[in-house]
Amino acid sequence: MPQRQFGPATVDIDEEGFLTDFSQWTREVAAAIAKEEGIAELTPAHWKIIEYMQKEFKENGQVPSIRKLNKSGVTSTKELYGLFPGGPAKKAAKISGMKKPEGCV
Amino acid sequence: MKRLAILGAGTGGTIMANLLRRRLRKSEWAITIVDRDNEHYYQPGFLFMPFGFYKREDIVKPRSKFLPRGVEFIVAEVDRINPAANEVVFQDGSALAYDYLIVATGADIVPSETPGMLDGWRDTIFDFYTPDGAAALAAKLKAFPGGRLVIHVNETPIKCPVAPLEFAFFCDWCLRRHHRRENIDLIYVTPLDGAFTKPVASKALGALLDEKRVQMVTDFNAERIDAAARKIVGYDGREVPYDLLVTVPTNMGSEMIERSGMGDEFRFLPTDPNTLRSKKYGNVFAIGDATDVPTSKAGSVAHFQAEILAGNVVRAIEGRPLEPAFDGHSNCFVESGRGKAILIDFNYDVEPLPGRFPFPVVGPMSLLKPSRINHWGKLAFRWIYWHILLRGRPIPFVPARMKMAGKKRPAEGSTPTGRTK
Numbered sequence: 001m002p003q004r005q006f007g008p009a010t011v012d013i014d015e016e017g018f019l020t021d022f023s024q025w026t027r028e029v030a031a032a033i034a035k036e037e038g039i040a041e042l043t044p045a046h047w048k049i050i051e052y053m054q055k056e057f058k059e060n061g062q063v064p065s066i067r068k069l070n071k072s073g074v075t076s077t078k079e080l081y082g083l084f085p086g087g088p089a090k091k092a093a094k095i096s097g098m099k100k101p102e103g104c105v
Numbered sequence: 106m107k108r109l110a111i112l113g114a115g116t117g118g119t120i121m122a123n124l125l126r127r128r129l130r131k132s133e134w135a136i137t138i139v140d141r142d143n144e145h146y147y148q149p150g151f152l153f154m155p156f157g158f159y160k161r162e163d164i165v166k167p168r169s170k171f172l173p174r175g176v177e178f179i180v181a182e183v184d185r186i187n188p189a190a191n192e193v194v195f196q197d198g199s200a201l202a203y204d205y206l207i208v209a210t211g212a213d214i215v216p217s218e219t220p221g222m223l224d225g226w227r228d229t230i231f232d233f234y235t236p237d238g239a240a241a242l243a244a245k246l247k248a249f250p251g252g253r254l255v256i257h258v259n260e261t262p263i264k265c266p267v268a269p270l271e272f273a274f275f276c277d278w279c280l281r282r283h284h285r286r287e288n289i290d291l292i293y294v295t296p297l298d299g300a301f302t303k304p305v306a307s308k309a310l311g312a313l314l315d316e317k318r319v320q321m322v323t324d325f326n327a328e329r330i331d332a333a334a335r336k337i338v339g340y341d342g343r344e345v346p347y348d349l350l351v352t353v354p355t356n357m358g359s360e361m362i363e364r365s366g367m368g369d370e371f372r373f374l375p376t377d378p379n380t381l382r383s384k385k386y387g388n389v390f391a392i393g394d395a396t397d398v399p400t401s402k403a404g405s406v407a408h409f410q411a412e413i414l415a416g417n418v419v420r421a422i423e424g425r426p427l428e429p430a431f432d433g434h435s436n437c438f439v440e441s442g443r444g445k446a447i448l449i450d451f452n453y454d455v456e457p458l459p460g461r462f463p464f465p466v467v468g469p470m471s472l473l474k475p476s477r478i479n480h481w482g483k484l485a486f487r488w489i490y491w492h493i494l495l496r497g498r499p500i501p502f503v504p505a506r507m508k509m510a511g512k513k514r515p516a517e518g519s520t521p522t523g524r525t526k
Contacts, residue, residue: 015304062399066326067260068370078328081340087298087324 025097117393117407118209123497154239225332251288252348278442303456379429400433438483446479465511
């Protein structure tokens with residue numbers, strides 16, 4: 001299994017760079033992945049979404065869909081695209097230390 | 106007398122009625138199945154209608170014909186399930202009490218979820234996930250003079266996730282045969298980052314799109330459709346103009362699930378992925394497209410789930426522990442045009458891989474590669490569906506749980522297997 005070094009942390013990742021073990025996630029790892037994804041700095045608005053996604057993931061074992069985020073009252077789809085440009089569901093999941101969203105099989 | 110109620114007499118519900126009528130004693134258990142009409146469509150046939158291969162009458166039969174003796178069939182609109190009272194409430198206010206309930210209410214397209222989509226509905230915007238939509242699209246395609254034909258997936262998950270790809274392959278093939286391909290650009294717009302969700306199949310199917318000169322627009326999430334200007338507008342500001350838009354709108358579960366307060370954000374029923382019991386209610390089970398389990402929404406999945414679910418319903422009734430046996434097994438034929446089809450076979454953990462099916466080496470079917478025998482398999486499947494699958498009989502050599510034998514993971518960087526050359 002491939003590994004990556006982010007500062008002092010070593011994490012296991014899959015072929016697409018998603019963490020395979022959520023327990024290895026730290027805020028520093030998140031910031032480093034965000035940089036690679038073109039997000040220079042994680043703002044409180046980003047953290048609000050990351051924290052919500054992680055809470056959902058811990059409770060249900062599933063990465064929340066964009067639809068769920070939009071309905072949660074935490075954020076809107078439009079805001080998600082502003083904060084995580086490109087593919088917000090994938091980017092936010094990657095930064096949050098979760099597997100690739102599987103809404104689509 | 107106790108009652109098992111089944112909501113929905115489609116693929117999953119019909120198979121469950123057949124399986125459980127054989128397993129539950131008639132003197133102890135009544136089985137009641139409910140649907141809003143008596144028309145059972147062979148849904149894989151919708152794909153063939155826009156191209157004139159099937160007409161509506163080729164793919165519809167009465168639901169009642171496939172239900173066994175000893176099962177009561179009620180045609181009525183359900184208002185809601187009242188899980189606390191163990192009853193189903195109909196729109197006329199009457200109620201049906203149950204001891205056990207199976208939710209098999211499927212998934213449907215909901216075009217109203219995308220602003221503007223209904224403005225051009227069946228004028229320049231069409232679906233092929235409903236019999237009316239597929240029939241209307243057949244007429245439109247015949248008269249389409251040329252221009253940009255955009256095939257669009259709005260949001261995942263969708264029923265039969267390969268159907269829009271098949272539509273693209275079929276379109277290319279039919280237009281070529283009628284010497285109209287030069288006047289028509291085919292564009293495939295998807296919220297995914299490739300043709301399919303799983304890497305090996307995505308590469309193979311993406312290569313096929315490329316080979317058939319279908320342009321791909323990936324990671325595209327539609328914010329709205331401007332039907333007057335004929336363009337899809339993405340959340341990221343990108344715009345895709347079209348002359349004819351063939352869309353797979355957002356798919357959602359039944360509104361009845363929402364009215365019952367039992368659904369997730371897509372109105373799908375939170376379901377244990379291995380036992381198929383509701384995560385919340387001990388006497389409620391679910392099958393097929395109505396569940397939220399992370400595998401394809403497809404008839405083959407309902408078929409594979411059925412045998413396992415029947416066993417678990419009986420275990421629950423007898424007070425025994427459920428068997429967490431469902432592995433997410435899915436199996437689909439993907440029409441690739443020119444009289445060929447691709448077969449994919451996968452589950453929760455194993456993505457679609459190349460190889461042979463159902464037997465290693467001898468096949469006779471090929472996995473993840475276009476072949477004629479796969480296409481015959483797909484055509485033969487309509488007969489199998491009506492005569493074997495709906496009756497709850499096993500399909501020879503294709504067990505409910507996926508087999509690894511015959512599958513082979515390609516080496517890193519190898520050429521995609523999808524090529525027909």
